Each structure stands twice: as structure tokens, then as C-alpha cells.
Amino acid sequence: MKWKDMIGMSLSNLFKRKVRTLLTIAGVIIGTCAIVVMVSFGIGIKESMNTMMEGMGI
Numbered sequence: 001m002k003w004k005d006m007i008g009m010s011l012s013n014l015f016k017r018k019v020r021t022l023l024t025i026a027g028v029i030i031g032t033c034a035i036v037v038m039v040s041f042g043i044g045i046k047e048s049m050n051t052m053m054e055g056m057g058i
Contacts, residue, residue: 014021
């Protein structure tokens with residue numbers, strides 16, 4: 001099977017199952033955003049704790 005045939009088949013399957021494709025894309029986007037938010041939250045808490053400890057003189 002040639003690359004052109006595989007790409008054509010893949011695209012046709014994506015367009016046939018639009019709802020499943022959209023749900024998969026939404027899941028990837030939501031998952032990525034959740035990871036970024038959790039990492040940012042962790043970094044913020046760490047910085048806040050460091051600032052608080054420095055204020056106490058520890």
C-alpha cells in the first residue's frame with residue numbers, strides 16, 4: 001500500500017466519523033490544558049511557600 005493511499009484512507013475515515021474525531025481532539029486539548037494548569041499550580045504553590053519561609057527567616 002502506498003503512502004498516498006494510506007493518507008487518503010485516513011482522511012476519509014476522519015471525515016466519516018466526525019463526532020468521534022471531534023471528541024478525541026477535545027479530549028487531547030482538555031488533557032493538555034489540565035496538565036499545564038496542574039504544573040503551573042504546583043510551581044505557584046512552591047514559590048509561595050518559599051516566599052513565606054523567607055519571610056519567617058527559615
